[in-house]
Amino acid sequence: MCDPLRLNRWFRRGLYGVLTLMFVTGMIWLVADWKKSAPDGEMWQSMAAWLLMAHGGGAMITLLLLGAILPVHAYRSWRGRRNRTSGAIMVTMNAVLITTSFGLYYMGSEAIRPWLSDIHIGAGICLPIFLVAHILLGRRTAPV
Template sequence: MPNRRTARLASWQIWLLSLSGTGLWLTGAAWLLLHYYGQTEGDFGPEMNPLEPWMMKLHGFFLIPALLGIGGMFVAHIPKGWHHTAQRFAGIVFSVVLTVLVVTGYLLYYAGGETLREWSSLTHWIIGLTLPAAFLWHYINGQLVRRRRKAPAVHT
């Protein structure tokens, strides 16, 4: 159960977001490798790797619990965390990164023009690959802020 006085997530939320986030990152990275370096030679030239569509299906599968977890953060984590000004900037950056990924992922499937689709793809995979760094920054910053709050004041 989450601590009602802090912005800390419940352990089940941490597991849900960690597992789905890891699954998204791994399937996205695997798709990139297969798409750009895993083509097979067919009768008429290079062909898509047969695992590529499966990586996208798994990527979509992991997106479902990730979106549920992100939605859950809007209930307690973000509103309660807003009061922690030392952590606010890192949280905003992380939220923007997640928003860009959701929007560009949507555009990849539903954008009409090829130019918009190309830009969405490039933005999606570049930001997606950097997501672990954005998460670690938010998490480690939160740990440091928490430690500073708990540290006894030194009087001289």
Template sequence: MRLKPSLRFSTYAAFATLFLTGAGWLVADWQKDISSDDIWQSTAVYLLMVHGGAAMATLLLIGALIPVHVLRGWRSGKNMVSGSVMITLNALLIVTAFGLYYLGSETVRPWMKLIHLGAGFGLPALFAVHIFLGRRQSSQRDPLRSRVP
């Protein structure tokens, strides 16, 4: 169930931006603790702002994917396991992001950070598996019928 190119590439770009800014923020955050340069603090702040903006765009894209991809995939019974894990992992990222931004608890925050980082670094591999399985299934069917508007 292939997505229209504009939605597919927008989704890829948004998730790539999230991954790169999240990984970059992690490096800058480590460096600001061990370096006396203020550049790492500024870099961490800017990366986190871009990460938050990309997260908002990604939420819009996920909302667009629900009717045109998720529900159709669920009804057709295709790629349900990896799709369900994708939905779960994205929901976990959304909940932990909310917790990191809005919860001030010093007890909960470190756990939220670890869960968010783990899910965020695991998502690209799952994303690739989901795409691979979906393309493998669609190549076994008529390629003209597998395109989603």
């Protein structure tokens, strides 16, 4: 039987694709930022700027897909009482990523920015692990 809570194949692929882009650009940016005072620092600095641009562009698509996920997937799964705990964790982690990214983009304060950066990066590194756990746990609740 077709499970109505499963995401459409193209939507699912798009979501995995854009989250991969977010993760990869974020991780390579960390390397570029670390290397920016090396002798070839100028190259790393310009790479970091490009990576952040791709990351910011990806953020817009991510927001679009997350906005769609709430009514078509999260709300319906919640009402069906399936996978609620890990679903709530997914919503919270994405909310943390979005709120901290807003702060990273708009807050100039040197006192707060490093905190936002650390929280954003920590949540970003954990996201793939939690997403995989969420999917595996969710599949276990599928009707037979």
